[in-house]
Amino acid sequence: MTTPAAALVGVTQQFGGFTAVDSIDLKIPRGRLTTLLGPSGCGKTTTLRMLAGYSAPTSGRILIDGEDATRTPPEKRNLGMVFQSYALFPHMTVADNVAYGPKMRGVPGAERRRRAGEALELVGLAHLGDRKPKQLSGGQQQRVALARAVAIRPRLLLLDEPLSNLDARLRVQMRAEIRRIQSETGLTVVLVTHDQDEALEMSDEMVLMRAGKIVQTGAPRDVFPTPADRFVAEFLGYENFLTLADGRQAAVRPEHLRVVPLDTPADGAVALDATVRDVAYRGVDLLVTLDATDPAGTAVRLLADHRTDAAAGPTPSAGDRVRLLAPEARLALLPALSEPELDPVTEGIS
Amino acid sequence: MSAVLSRTAKLRHPVAGTLAVLGYVVMIVPILFVVATAFTAGSTLRFPPDGLSLRWFGEAVAYSPFLEAVVSSLELAVLATGLALLLGVPVTLAIHRGRLPGKDLLEGLFLSPLVVPELVVGLALYQQLMIGLRLDNFTTLLLGHTALLLPYAVRVTGASLALADPALEEAARGLGASPLRAFVTVTLPMLRPGLISAGLLGFVTSFNNVPLSLLLQTRDFRTLPPAMLDYVQQSYDPMVAAASTLVLAATVVVAVVAERTVGFAKIFGGINR
Numbered sequence A: 001m002t003t004p005a006a007a008l009v010g011v012t013q014q015f016g017g018f019t020a021v022d023s024i025d026l027k028i029p030r031g032r033l034t035t036l037l038g039p040s041g042c043g044k045t046t047t048l049r050m051l052a053g054y055s056a057p058t059s060g061r062i063l064i065d066g067e068d069a070t071r072t073p074p075e076k077r078n079l080g081m082v083f084q085s086y087a088l089f090p091h092m093t094v095a096d097n098v099a100y101g102p103k104m105r106g107v108p109g110a111e112r113r114r115r116a117g118e119a120l121e122l123v124g125l126a127h128l129g130d131r132k133p134k135q136l137s138g139g140q141q142q143r144v145a146l147a148r149a150v151a152i153r154p155r156l157l158l159l160d161e162p163l164s165n166l167d168a169r170l171r172v173q174m175r176a177e178i179r180r181i182q183s184e185t186g187l188t189v190v191l192v193t194h195d196q197d198e199a200l201e202m203s204d205e206m207v208l209m210r211a212g213k214i215v216q217t218g219a220p221r222d223v224f225p226t227p228a229d230r231f232v233a234e235f236l237g238y239e240n241f242l243t244l245a246d247g248r249q250a251a252v253r254p255e256h257l258r259v260v261p262l263d264t265p266a267d268g269a270v271a272l273d274a275t276v277r278d279v280a281y282r283g284v285d286l287l288v289t290l291d292a293t294d295p296a297g298t299a300v301r302l303l304a305d306h307r308t309d310a311a312a313g314p315t316p317s318a319g320d321r322v323r324l325l326a327p328e329a330r331l332a333l334l335p336a337l338s339e340p341e342l343d344p345v346t347e348g349i350s
Numbered sequence B: 001m002s003a004v005l006s007r008t009a010k011l012r013h014p015v016a017g018t019l020a021v022l023g024y025v026v027m028i029v030p031i032l033f034v035v036a037t038a039f040t041a042g043s044t045l046r047f048p049p050d051g052l053s054l055r056w057f058g059e060a061v062a063y064s065p066f067l068e069a070v071v072s073s074l075e076l077a078v079l080a081t082g083l084a085l086l087l088g089v090p091v092t093l094a095i096h097r098g099r100l101p102g103k104d105l106l107e108g109l110f111l112s113p114l115v116v117p118e119l120v121v122g123l124a125l126y127q128q129l130m131i132g133l134r135l136d137n138f139t140t141l142l143l144g145h146t147a148l149l150l151p152y153a154v155r156v157t158g159a160s161l162a163l164a165d166p167a168l169e170e171a172a173r174g175l176g177a178s179p180l181r182a183f184v185t186v187t188l189p190m191l192r193p194g195l196i197s198a199g200l201l202g203f204v205t206s207f208n209n210v211p212l213s214l215l216l217q218t219r220d221f222r223t224l225p226p227a228m229l230d231y232v233q234q235s236y237d238p239m240v241a242a243a244s245t246l247v248l249a250a251t252v253v254v255a256v257v258a259e260r261t262v263g264f265a266k267i268f269g270g271i272n273r
Ligand SMILES: Nc1ncnc2c1ncn2[C@@H]1O[C@H](COP(=O)(O)OP(=O)(O)OP(=O)(O)O)[C@@H](O)[C@H]1O
Pocket: A015, A018, A020, A038, A039, A040, A041, A042, A043, A044, A045, A046, A047, A194
């Protein structure tokens, strides 16, 4: 197995008495895109800043390319960082911003300009080199920040919520753009986000954090259907939680609950009888809120997406007695009720 | 009820407007009198002037005590401003970027000269430095003026620094700049407008200072304001008006330069932050 591009070993960061990052172990696989995902304040930025060398961990070690870099200052780490504010130098042109890194490395003028041009080319802004950052749109500034970080040929590219200042459409475009740049350059990328869709769409590897700890890691395809606990499940958009007849906990997404007439056979699905409480029209589907009794006999409030096309069967309305079907394959089984997972962690979930 | 309220609100504007105009009149009219009398052809300081001439300007420029005093004032203003900036910038950096525990205290300390009466400061300097330590009066004046300008330097450069994103320096470091190089290539350019404003403001403040300069003057080294006061006590001719007009003209030039390069809003925004 090759050495990871970077690794955190038992890294803790304390601010005063507060532990922002709590003894985490993490390997960043080479040439892939890893996201740090979690609600606001869970320690994502703190982790990234320790990796970049802007703050030293209280304890633990940071390895880059297998070598201890715990005390290495940022200028000696050769990592490309894109700040949430972009941090473009306002007094320099776009080209000078991008050429800054090569300049600090003593790359001669002509070569420096060539590299800056190349990096700007990569983000599609080669024609704007003479502008000042203030004369660019937010999306363009974001690309310049990317180009500047890439121009130093960094060992890792670190991105702190790079898309959060962009409008919704641009954000979705830039997801693909960052993926393209990653695969064209083969760079190892670490991206911080609190947006689960962004993480699912962009990651090779997702790292879910909560309160300074890592709660689950893995590829989106592995993490999404099998959240490690209720916190992860809620964070990934599982809205419904129930206890099965054998006492196991399960989570199910609203789009996987079918609302059908009372007499419909269960056909191997978990079936619950329910009363429709409320129906909200959302165009492609209806959001149906139901009061049900789960197989363990507990009263639960559930949400189901009911498609508006004819194939979905009769349209439910408030007060109807209906049957809910949850296909076994769609149930995410959670570990038995354990203490911290129970408190509703909803902060930062949008 | 609401009609009454809105009427009083409307009334307030004309009142404020009138007061503002009155304020300007009170400030500017005496200055206009001085300027007008400077152009007199007669030999008394009187309004309206007797005829029109530039003779008193010629006399003022040729009067050697004034000339020496102007040179002294310039020398002192330039040196004091330079020193204040040299001391003020590190203090600003410590306040805005450092991780000192007593930041607020430090900031308060460096702003205190703004509120201590200058006569008191002057007297203290006179007793402690000139009498106590036997420093010559130029050194004492230089120290006094530097202390006087320091709060301006800290405040005004601080205002530019407060506007700059701290991530800029981190970005520079991440791109391979040593702390010194990051300071020179990124922080210093951010500070430039503040340095220019603080420099101009400091220069003018020192040049026009009366209390310190009056208390700490000697025959060997005296700045323009005490020299002019001295002159007025002896003779009452329009030469002083001419000298004042020249100083005024120079100040206006400085102000225009300041406005063109960084803008007054920023300079004063810096002080009242
Ligand atoms: N310099 C600091 N001093 C004190 N506390 C800090 C400092 N930096 C971060 N913290 C605290 O550490 C915790 C983690 O902060 P961090 O910025 O890493 O969160 P985050 O996951 O990036 O959140 P967000 O999504 O809001 O950016 C927060 O509670 C924050 O208040």
